[in-house]
Amino acid sequence: MVDIVALSTEIDSRLRAHANPERRRVAVTYFPTAMEVIGVSVPDLRAVTRDVARRLRDAPTEDVLGLAAVLIDADTFEGRQAAYEILARHPAAMATLATERVERLGRGIDNWASVDAFAVTIAGPAWRKGQIDDDAVQRWAKSDDRWWRRAALVCTVALNQKAHGGKGDRRVRWRSATASPPTAT
DSSP states (O other), rough: OHHHHHHHHHHHHHHHOOHHHHHHHHHHHOOOOBBBOOOHHHHHHHHHHEEEEEEEETSSHHHHHHHHHHHTTTTTTHHHHHHHHHHHHHHHHHOOOOOHHHHHOOOOOOHHHHHHHIIIIIIIHHHHTSSSSSHHHHHHHHHHHHHHHHHHHHHHHHHHOGGGTTOOOOOOOSSSSSGGHHHOO
16 A cells, blocks of 8 residues: 555655756746646656656555546646656556546646646557547547647657557547548648
């Protein structure tokens, strides 16, 4: 059993120990967000997530999903990134990601960097593996929310990453004449 609150507090403290004011200053202009930006570099964030993921290797799936939810709910940019990376390193938790869970993990995405991390790390692989269907991604593509539209587009990256099981573009069943795929020119 994982003490989710204690572990999320530890992760937040470790991320804040790597805070760099200059990185934060640049980040908030590079990807404006309503979330708090701590200013942690990607290598420092990944050092923390690798360590935590290693410790959670045999943790119950629901604990890993619970930790991801707490990190996302803390509303820090780096906490959200950490949640996605930790979850992606837990195959049993990733295997449980159906549409509703994926959408819950994406709630609050409001900048290109968070959307890209969500779509490449969580939503795209779930789509590639058939855990979410084409209809969900098509719905995102038609969303009024530009970030969900971007998520639909970026999910396709996972379909093409051969190192991660991708084999190329996925056939999408387009259901209406107004939602037809683009034609090649």
